[in-house]
Amino acid sequence: MAAPLILVSVSPGEQRTALLAGDLIDGDRLEAAFIERPARPEGVGDLHIARLSARAPAMGGAFLAMAGGETGFLPDSEGAKGRTEGEWLRVAVTRAAQGGKGPRLAARPGPEAPQGPPRLLARGPDAPLRLAAQHPEATLRTDHPATAARLRAALGAARVSLSTAPAFDEAVEEAFETLSGMAVPLPGGGRLTLHPTPALLAIDIDAGAAAGGRDAAAHRTLNAAALAEALRQIRLRHLAGAILIDMAGMPIARRRDLLPGLQPHLAADPHLRLVGMTGLGLIELQRRRVHTPLHEVLGDPPSPLTRGLLALRRGVREAAARPGARLALTAHPAVLAALRDWPGALEEFTRAAGPLSLRADPLCPPGQEHVHAE
Missing domain, CATH: 3.30.420.60 (eRF1 domain 2)
Incomplete structure (x- = not known):
């Protein structure tokens, strides 16, 4: 190895x-x-001084006011129990913010009693x-x-x-390009399609050309390989919460036979657990959220910022291949606005590749942004 x-x-x-x-x-x-x-890190591992702003007994914890006006949640099991409103605590971020909710926190001891105001003490790795x-x-x-x-x-x-x-x-x-989309091709044909929603993640296994076949062993082999790849994609993409997987072309009664084969893949991901199988034959999983899912970072479909940063990355390589050339970025106005608003991106390009002219093209379709010689 x-x-x-x-x-x-x-x-x-x-x-x-x-x-x-x-x-x-x-x-x-x-x-x-x-x-x-890096201009806006997700914050996992960051150490803060925060103030307990409100107890939330029904939720088993408390809300804390953090630097920058952000609100985090500290569970009773992580240090909120017995604390009072207005108290200052030293806390670490254990889960990134998600879906409009603030980060999850855990109390951390320190050399002295923390005092305000809310502030970031140290960035996590x-x-x-x-x-x-x-x-x-x-x-x-x-x-x-x-x-x-x-x-x-x-x-x-x-x-x-x-x-x-x-x-x-x-x-x-x-491989990273595949991670930016919601369709994953499978070796030998077929594909996985991921459908994230606010409530859960649904994954569909499409058997492709094998869908109409009558070979039960072939269907079992395809679904077993597809399930292994689905669990890998869940881990790679940092997907979390409730997850349902629909297999392809197998009677519900035989789908349970595939569950034992998932154990090695579950062992590779300590955040993922198998809940069981629903009455409709869907495999039910749950994964604890820690990091921001890639589709939230990139956007689905890719956001103007994602498309702009991709163009800059390719532009740096274009500049290396054509030293001394004056370069321009042609993109939709929304892409250029996102780059101007993102701290440091255009300045970093200038340091790496030289000056860059920005050319707005309202008719530039998504994915066609490009850096080129003027």
Whole structure:
């Protein structure tokens, strides 16, 4: 088994991190994926001083006022029990904000009693540092000199290398491209389709060309492989909450036979548990939320900011291939507005690739934004 490799791809306004693990036979496989936007981090692991603003007995906890006007929730089991309104606490963010709700918190001891005002004491580790701690045998490779220096200071020079080529090769780029959409092709045909809603995540297995076949063993094999891939996608995309999976072309009575085969995949994800099977034959799962799901980061469909940052990432490569060329970004006005509003993205592009002219095209369709020579 080859040692895991952590790849860190840095581009204007964004940091993408991939954990690759595998062996010499099957090759490397994407086992973890993070897309972070450092100007506005999700906050998991951040340490705060916050004030208990309201008890919530019915919810088993309390609401805390945090820096920037944000409100977090501290469960009784994590330190809210016995606390009074107006009390100051030192707390850490254990779950990112979601769906209009504030972050989940846990009390943390300190050298002295905390006092106000609400403030951020320290940022938590980003994805490369979290993965490095979880996989101490892994090495890290990045294409960004400042990031390499930061990681070497934290982890030691021996674990971190700086690549002159992009950190992500074509295969990793394709894997991240798949993560940006809700359809996942399956080897041998068929696909998974993910449907996130405010209440739950529904996953449909489409058997493709095998859908009309009568071979029960083939249907079982396809569904078993599709279920394994569905659990992998749930983990890669940081999906959480109630999850239902509909299998393809199997009688309900035979679907239970596939549940024992899920155990190795469940063991790989400590946040995921199998609830059982519904009366309609849907596999029911529940996953604890920690990080922001990728579709909330990227938007579904991709947001103007996501499309703009992608154009900047490609533009940096265009600039490297055409040194000295004056570049322009042609995009829909909404994309350009999102980039102007996002702290640091355009400035980072200028430092990496030189000046960039912005050209608004109201008729530019989504996905057609591009950086080009003037």
